[in-house]
Structures are given as C-alpha cells and as structure tokens.
Amino acid sequence: MPIYEYRCSDCGSITTEFVQGFKDPEGLTCRVCGSSRLKRMISRVNSISSQEERLESYNPLARHDDSFYRDTRNIGLHAEYMLKKAGVKPPDDFKAKLEKVRTDPSSVIKDYKG
Ligand SMILES: [Zn+2]
Structure with missing residues (x-):
C-alpha cells in the first residue's frame, strides 16, 4: 500500500496516510489543525x-x-x-x-x- 504525505495549506504540517489505489482518501484532515486543505506531496x-x-x-x-x-x-x-x-x-x-x-x-x- 503506498504511503503519501500531505502538506496542510493552512498550518504547513505534514500528515502521512496509507492510501489504497491512487485516489486521495475522502475526509482527510490535517492532524494538527484539522484543516481539510491538504496537498499531496510528490513522494x-x-x-x-x-x-x-x-x-x-x-x-x-x-x-x-x-x-x-x-x-x-x-x-x-x-x-x-x-x-x-x-x-x-x-x-x-x-x-x-x-x-x-x-x-x-x-x-x-x-x-x-x-
Ligand atoms: Zn494544518
């Protein structure tokens, strides 16, 4: 299972997620501030x-x-x-x-x- 890292557009912290397939998981939120504005980083x-x-x-x-x-x-x-x-x-x-x-x-x- 691939691991992707997402950077929060609001607070800049990184959230790491196991992702099934190539789609971003639904309802993913920043672990620090709870924002849903996450951008996938190039792994x-x-x-x-x-x-x-x-x-x-x-x-x-x-x-x-x-x-x-x-x-x-x-x-x-x-x-x-x-x-x-x-x-x-x-x-x-x-x-x-x-x-x-x-x-x-x-x-x-x-x-x-x-
Ligand atoms: Zn955040």
Missing part, C-alpha cells in the same frame, strides 16, 4: 530528502532502541555517516547496495546464501 522527492535528513540527524553516540534497527532505512546509516564525516564520497556501488538492502532486505540475504 519520490520526499523520500530522498527524508533519507538525507536521516543522515543529517544521525548521532553515532546515541543509544538506539529496537525500532531504529528494525527500520531498514537505517541500514548502513552509520557507514554512510562515517564516510561523510571523513569527507569521502560513497561510491555509486555502495549507494546502490544500500538502496537495495533498505528497500528489499530479503533479496540481499538470498544473494549471500547464493
């Missing part, structure tokens, strides 16, 4: 920026709870962080592997088992 652009934000806000010294490790989008975040800190641009191959493991972890496990 692809949004998912890229949130991954960058994730890296930006990553703290290597923080204790992470189970939910952090269960979130596949956090796989390789530490390696990415360390490379960035060292001023090393990750090779495209590295990024492609990360992308794969984050979106479909089971396929990578299969690869390792041969």
Whole structure:
C-alpha cells in the first residue's frame, strides 16, 4: 500500500496516510489543525530528502532502541555517516547496495546464501 504525505495549506504540517489505489482518501484532515486543505506531496522527492535528513540527524553516540534497527532505512546509516564525516564520497556501488538492502532486505540475504 503506498504511503503519501500531505502538506496542510493552512498550518504547513505534514500528515502521512496509507492510501489504497491512487485516489486521495475522502475526509482527510490535517492532524494538527484539522484543516481539510491538504496537498499531496510528490513522494519520490520526499523520500530522498527524508533519507538525507536521516543522515543529517544521525548521532553515532546515541543509544538506539529496537525500532531504529528494525527500520531498514537505517541500514548502513552509520557507514554512510562515517564516510561523510571523513569527507569521502560513497561510491555509486555502495549507494546502490544500500538502496537495495533498505528497500528489499530479503533479496540481499538470498544473494549471500547464493
Ligand atoms: Zn494544518
């Protein structure tokens, strides 16, 4: 089921919704102010920026709870962080592997088992 994000035209906050099909759900309202003037955001652009934000806000010294490790989008975040800190641009191959493991972890496990 696709997830869409809607920006409220009144207060600017983001509401995330699971959407069945491609139609916006009826009666959708802003979770913050209750306004119904919501605009769907382009999810692809949004998912890229949130991954960058994730890296930006990553703290290597923080204790992470189970939910952090269960979130596949956090796989390789530490390696990415360390490379960035060292001023090393990750090779495209590295990024492609990360992308794969984050979106479909089971396929990578299969690869390792041969
Ligand atoms: Zn609002």
